[in-house]
Amino acid sequence: MNLRTVLHLLVLSTGILAAVRGSVLASEDQPLRYGRIGTEGVSVFNLADDKGKEVARPAKGQLVAVYKEHQAGWLEIEVPGGYAVWVFGSYLKPTDQSGVYEVTANAVNLRPAPSNDVTNFPLPQRLQAGDKVRAIEPLDPAKPLTETWMRIWSPSGVHACVKSSAVEPLTAGEDGSALWKEALKTLPAAPLARAGAPRPSEPSEGERRESEARAALEEARAELERERAKETPDYAAVESALNAVVARGGAVAVEARAELRNVSLLREAAALKADLEREKSRRSEETLRAQQDVWDRSREKDPLGTVFTARGVVERRTGTDGVSHFFLRFGGETNCELLCSSGRYDLSTFAGVEVGVHGLQAASRTTEVPTYEVNRLEVIAVR
Numbered sequence: 001m002n003l004r005t006v007l008h009l010l011v012l013s014t015g016i017l018a019a020v021r022g023s024v025l026a027s028e029d030q031p032l033r034y035g036r037i038g039t040e041g042v043s044v045f046n047l048a049d050d051k052g053k054e055v056a057r058p059a060k061g062q063l064v065a066v067y068k069e070h071q072a073g074w075l076e077i078e079v080p081g082g083y084a085v086w087v088f089g090s091y092l093k094p095t096d097q098s099g100v101y102e103v104t105a106n107a108v109n110l111r112p113a114p115s116n117d118v119t120n121f122p123l124p125q126r127l128q129a130g131d132k133v134r135a136i137e138p139l140d141p142a143k144p145l146t147e148t149w150m151r152i153w154s155p156s157g158v159h160a161c162v163k164s165s166a167v168e169p170l171t172a173g174e175d176g177s178a179l180w181k182e183a184l185k186t187l188p189a190a191p192l193a194r195a196g197a198p199r200p201s202e203p204s205e206g207e208r209r210e211s212e213a214r215a216a217l218e219e220a221r222a223e224l225e226r227e228r229a230k231e232t233p234d235y236a237a238v239e240s241a242l243n244a245v246v247a248r249g250g251a252v253a254v255e256a257r258a259e260l261r262n263v264s265l266l267r268e269a270a271a272l273k274a275d276l277e278r279e280k281s282r283r284s285e286e287t288l289r290a291q292q293d294v295w296d297r298s299r300e301k302d303p304l305g306t307v308f309t310a311r312g313v314v315e316r317r318t319g320t321d322g323v324s325h326f327f328l329r330f331g332g333e334t335n336c337e338l339l340c341s342s343g344r345y346d347l348s349t350f351a352g353v354e355v356g357v358h359g360l361q362a363a364s365r366t367t368e369v370p371t372y373e374v375n376r377l378e379v380i381a382v383r
Contacts, residue, residue: 031065031066031067031078031176032067033176034174034179035064035066035169036167036168036170037059037064037166037167037168038166039166040059041057042057042058044077044161044162045112045160045162046122046161047121047161048070048072048076048161049161052112052121052161053120054112055112056079056084063176063179063183064079064167065176065180067159074162075161076161077160077162078157078158080180080187081153081187082153082155082156083123085152085153085154086113086150086152087109087111087133088215088218089144089145089148089149090147090215090222091105091218092150094145095132101133101150101152102131103128103129103130103132104129106128108127109123109126110123110125110154110158114139116210116214116252117251123159123160131155135150135152136150136151146219147212209248209250213248213250216241217245220241223238224263228266233270235263239263242259243256243260309357309358310330310357310359311330311354311355311357311380312328312336312355313383314351314352314353314354314355315328315334315351316348316351324348325365326338328357334368334369335369336370336371337365337369338372340373341373345374345377352382352383353381353382355379356377356378356380357377359374359375359376360373
């Protein structure tokens with residue numbers, strides 16, 4: 001695989017991750033207008049379609065905020081207090097406030113039922129990390145939060161869909177904004193479940209299996225994020241977990257296969273990075289060897305080249321940190337850096353003086369020239 005292809009894969013991987021993260025919760029949008037539910041038995045759906053899933057059945061006269069009008073005769077609306085919807089528990093963590101949970105990930109879906117079935121489309125908006133939500137009930141209280149669904153009240157800014165004909169305009173003189181604020185004040189601190197959004201029936205065996213597969217997928221995703229944060233990630237365990245989810249079959253297997261493709265891209269990117277680092281190291285070593293050859297040849301041509309470890313004019317350079325460093329320049333080029341850890345010589349007194357030094361090579365402080373620890377220094381010429 002050439003470099004261009006791998007870079008293309010990296011860009012594609014970034015696009016995949018961005019798509020997973022999704023859009024933010026539009027809680028600060030202003031409604032187009034306010035209205036009321038005109039008749040009894042009106043269903044509010046998760047999407048603008050009669051075949052959608054019901055998320056609420058508000059009473060006649062219920063105040064609603066209209067946020068969007070669809071051409072097909074549907075409205076996106078919000079009701080005071082939100083909708084009773086479902087979130088998978090692995091995206092939530094308890095807070096110090098009873099019944100209140102904090103969202104731990106971005107782009108978390110709000111679904112009308114506790115399932116990731118392809119027909120169970122989420123509501124248009126999604127939760128973001130740090131959002132706070134009020135819980136109603138877990139799907140299975142016997143399971144840990146990370147392995148079951150939690151029914152919650154959607155926060156402010158979450159919309160659902162209703163037919164335009166079901167919403168009547170406010171009467172003359174009614175202030176929708178003021179009515180909305182008053183409706184929010186009358187809500188109980190911990191609202192009861194509404195009759196219009198009853199608890200789903202006991203999940204079927206297929207739904208249970210899908211819920212377990214969902215939990216396994218989310219754990220694999222969490223492990224993937226942990227590995228990506230490491231300096232040298234190892235995706236073997238992640239791939240094994242994702243393959244186990246694929247083996248379960250069902251709708252979740254499709255998502256697991258997409259994650260496996262993502263892992264493959266990340267693995268290729270990691271391999272490319274390692275190859276680049278090795279190539280960089282190899283070239284650096286070759287450069288140092290070539291430079292050393294130049295220095296060795298220069299010393300052979302210099303009558304004093306074999307007398308001293310290094311020779312040249314002492315040059316003092318002060319770094320941005322205010323610390324002075326001393327180098328030898330010979331033949332117009334810098335050939336080494338000098339250290340005198342013993343304190344025997346104050347190298348600053350030799351600045352501008354041509355000297356010859358005896359010493360041992362020390363750990364290099366730069367990749368450009370070697371560093372020598374000065375044991376003995378002789379003045380050759382004062383300039």
